[in-house]
Amino acid sequence: MELREFLDQTIEKNKPLIAQGHVATYIPELAKVNPNQLGAAIVNPDGTIISSGDCNVKFAIESISKTVVLALALLDNGEEEVFKHMHKEPSGDAFNSIIKLETEPDHLPRNPYINPGAIMTTSLIKGANKEEKFNRILTFMQKIAEDDTLDLATETYLSEKATGDINRALTYYMKGQGVFPADVNDTLDVYFKQCSINVTCISLAKIAGFFARGGVLSTGERVIPKRYAQIVTGLIATCGMYDQSGAFLDNIGVPGKSGVGGGILCPLSSKKIGIAVFGPAIDKEGNSTAGMGILKDLSIKMDYDMF
Numbered sequence: 001m002e003l004r005e006f007l008d009q010t011i012e013k014n015k016p017l018i019a020q021g022h023v024a025t026y027i028p029e030l031a032k033v034n035p036n037q038l039g040a041a042i043v044n045p046d047g048t049i050i051s052s053g054d055c056n057v058k059f060a061i062e063s064i065s066k067t068v069v070l071a072l073a074l075l076d077n078g079e080e081e082v083f084k085h086m087h088k089e090p091s092g093d094a095f096n097s098i099i100k101l102e103t104e105p106d107h108l109p110r111n112p113y114i115n116p117g118a119i120m121t122t123s124l125i126k127g128a129n130k131e132e133k134f135n136r137i138l139t140f141m142q143k144i145a146e147d148d149t150l151d152l153a154t155e156t157y158l159s160e161k162a163t164g165d166i167n168r169a170l171t172y173y174m175k176g177q178g179v180f181p182a183d184v185n186d187t188l189d190v191y192f193k194q195c196s197i198n199v200t201c202i203s204l205a206k207i208a209g210f211f212a213r214g215g216v217l218s219t220g221e222r223v224i225p226k227r228y229a230q231i232v233t234g235l236i237a238t239c240g241m242y243d244q245s246g247a248f249l250d251n252i253g254v255p256g257k258s259g260v261g262g263g264i265l266c267p268l269s270s271k272k273i274g275i276a277v278f279g280p281a282i283d284k285e286g287n288s289t290a291g292m293g294i295l296k297d298l299s300i301k302m303d304y305d306m307f
């Protein structure tokens with residue numbers, strides 16, 4: 001059976017899992033999204049794309065942006081500087097938990113993919129002001145997605161900003177402990193905007209492909225050192241699905257980074273393949289229920305293996 005036909009079938013098969021999740025409601029703009037959408041896309045090593053379902057629907061990238069911003073922060077600052085500001089360990093807590101910021105002796109975030117670590121990463125992006133910093137993130141994301149139509153969803157951004165009090169609490173806590181190096185409100189503004197960039201399943205699969213190829217575009221152009229792609233993907237494997245990261249890696253066998261918009265980005269470096277799914281109904285950890293089902297079927301069918 002053709003892979004495209006298999007994707008069509010597995011999307012249909014996993015539709016019942018939509019009922020096991022809900023669209024994110026803590027950001028009102030996300031609560032308006034149709035939960036019944038489902039899409040999948042695979043980018044082969046040569047850049048060719050196989051896709052099915054709602055793979056051209058635009059949705060908010062949300063936490064998946066944390067991988068892209070980490071890559072840019074590494075380019076801007078180097079590995080040593082970035083990891084003076086955060087650890088590389090799973091947190092075992094929810095993405096917006098404050099607990100470990102208090103209990104860690106140095107008060108630094110456990111990793112760049114939970115919210116405090118992601119906001120810390122955003123604070124390290126270079127630029128004369130918050131507008132320039134966001135524009136640098138957007139331009140970088142367009143480049144590695146090989147898609148210059150990616151843009152800011154202003155309504156989502158305003159909704160994130162209006163309801164972002166837990167993120168404010170996390171950031172002020174770090175500032176109060178003397179470990180946050182930048183302006184709180186300016187950094188959060190950039191963070192809310194990066195989460196509100198609209199992507200499609202296809203553009204996400206292309207970003208996954210970029211990381212899976214070790215930081216090289218489908219044209220062969222190297223954009224980031226291989227080491228930086230390894231950091232981004234290694235941390236996706238250990239921390240990408242929050243307190244479900246271990247079970248996800250065990251069940252599905254590919255690294256995944258989720259977002260509350262319903263996307264999951266999977267760079268499979270061992271095969272130089274980029275995979276993405278989109279299903280806005282998410283579980284309590286913030287991960288797409290049907291999206292995970294599709295990934296599991298795909299992984300079994302294709303015998304995907306990280307090692």
Ligand code: DON
Binds near residue numbers: 064115195258260
């Ligand atoms: O910071 C937030 O709450 C959101 N903008 C992003 C959270 C997110 O996507 C968590 N992921 N599953």
